[in-house]
Amino acid sequence: MFETLNTKVAESAIGRWFRLDGSGHPKQREGSLFTTELRAGTTTFFAMAYIIAVNASILADSGGTCVCESTPDDPICLQNEAYALCKEVVRRDLITTSAAVAALASVLMGFFANLPVALAPGLGLNAYFAYSVVGFNGSGTVTYQEALAAVFLEGWIFFILSLFGIRQWLARIIPRSLTLATGAGIGLFIALIGLGSAGLGVVGGDYTNLVGLGGCTAEYKDPAHANYCLSHVLRSPTMWLGIFVGGIFTTLLLLYRVRGAIIIGILLVSIISWPRSTSVTLFPHTAVGDSNFDFFKKVVAFHKLEKIGNALDYNYGKGQVWIALITFL
Numbered sequence: 001m002f003e004t005l006n007t008k009v010a011e012s013a014i015g016r017w018f019r020l021d022g023s024g025h026p027k028q029r030e031g032s033l034f035t036t037e038l039r040a041g042t043t044t045f046f047a048m049a050y051i052i053a054v055n056a057s058i059l060a061d062s063g064g065t066c067v068c069e070s071t072p073d074d075p076i077c078l079q080n081e082a083y084a085l086c087k088e089v090v091r092r093d094l095i096t097t098s099a100a101v102a103a104l105a106s107v108l109m110g111f112f113a114n115l116p117v118a119l120a121p122g123l124g125l126n127a128y129f130a131y132s133v134v135g136f137n138g139s140g141t142v143t144y145q146e147a148l149a150a151v152f153l154e155g156w157i158f159f160i161l162s163l164f165g166i167r168q169w170l171a172r173i174i175p176r177s178l179t180l181a182t183g184a185g186i187g188l189f190i191a192l193i194g195l196g197s198a199g200l201g202v203v204g205g206d207y208t209n210l211v212g213l214g215g216c217t218a219e220y221k222d223p224a225h226a227n228y229c230l231s232h233v234l235r236s237p238t239m240w241l242g243i244f245v246g247g248i249f250t251t252l253l254l255l256y257r258v259r260g261a262i263i264i265g266i267l268l269v270s271i272i273s274w275p276r277s278t279s280v281t282l283f284p285h286t287a288v289g290d291s292n293f294d295f296f297k298k299v300v301a302f303h304k305l306e307k308i309g310n311a312l313d314y315n316y317g318k319g320q321v322w323i324a325l326i327t328f329l
Contacts, residue, residue: 002035009034018114037116044118046260051120052102053266056094058126061198062134064090064144065307076137079223081287083137086307088288092295093308124186125328127193133324141320145313150325152312157329197227200242202234215239237279245269 009015010022010033019025021032066086068077077083098121105119133147134140142150161167196204197214204227206212215236216229250265258264273282276293283293295301315321 006033006035018110040116041118043259044116046263048102048118048120050262050266051123052095052098054123055098055121055126056091058123058130058193058198059094060087060091061136062130062140062144062147063087063136063138064093065311066090066138068138074223076139078137084288085291087137088291090307092303093305096303096305097308123190127190127198128327131193131198133327142318142324143313145311146315146318146321147324149312149314149316150321151328153316154325154328200247201227201236201239202243238273241269241272241280245272 006020007022010020011024015023015034016025018037019028019032020034020037021028021030063077063083064087066083068080068083070077074080102118102120106117109115109117109119129147129151130136132140133142133150134144138144158167161170192203192211193199195202201214203211204214206214206228213233214227214229215234216232217236220230220232220235222228222230246265246269249268250261253261253264270282272278273280274296275281276283276285276289281289283289283296
């Protein structure tokens with residue numbers, strides 16, 4: 001059955017376009033069968049699907065287009081339920097856009113470049129965008145809309161540089177040691193984000209120490225500062241769930257070369273977090289928890305963009321925007 005399917009697809013216009021084995025194309029790829037490509041594409045999807053959720057969570061921490069009406073007791077809206085609900089809508093918007101952009105970019109790469117490369121939003125600059133440029137809950141020097149406008153201009157600059165071959169020239173003149181160091185630095189930065197309050201919460205709970213221990217439960221957090229612990233560090237059940245199931249268990253799956261190890265870890269943690277009566281639930285009995293649970297019960301739904309569509313502010317006269325733009329480049 002599979003042999004017949006492979007033959008039919010290879011002899012079709014699609015098979016010839018992608019130069020499948022048996023397509024008759026002068027440069028057909030030996031061993032490239034439809035079922036093989038389908039299996040490879042599915043494996044690639046499961047290997048990178050986590051980016052959809054992670055990218056949305058990181059960018060949503062900036063607050064997006066939500067407006068924080070700060071008070072002396074709550075300067076960055078940590079206790080503001082209306083603001084928290086708005087951020088959840090932003091996160092859902094970002095999940096939709098992350099999935100749509102990844103799908104479109106991957107289809108274009110496969111159809112026009114004919115390369116087996118899947119594309120999705122990169123992790124690294126998005127964390128810099130959310131936590132260093134816009135800031136947690138919009139506490140930075142540049143607004144979300146201004147930062148997006150900087151990214152928009154950056155895209156056009158990269159397009160022009162690539163069009164004239166300047167980008168390739170710049171890539172060649174950068175020392176290899178600097179290229180490797182940049183990759184390592186971005187990796188360490190992402191690791192710090194994952195271990196910090198935006199992820200597991202293992203570190204980041206100390207006022208004076210960037211890597212001071214965190215992981216306290218909600219009642220021991222400082223209400224005036226984001227995720228700082230007053231006492232009882234490393235007591236959070238969700239933190240330990242993330243460490244043992246999301247971290248150690250997923251690492252073991254990777255060591256044993258289990259396909260889709262990362263997405264398996266994410267799914268397992270998610271399933272454990274579904275029951276509302278547990279201490280690790282994703283849906284606590286709060287306004288945000290109720291909203292998330294109502295959305296979760298739909299199982300399948302198309303979420304239209306409500307908060308982040310066309311959210312650009314071309315305020316290029318602001319110095320901080322140019323600093324962010326140069327750093328993005």
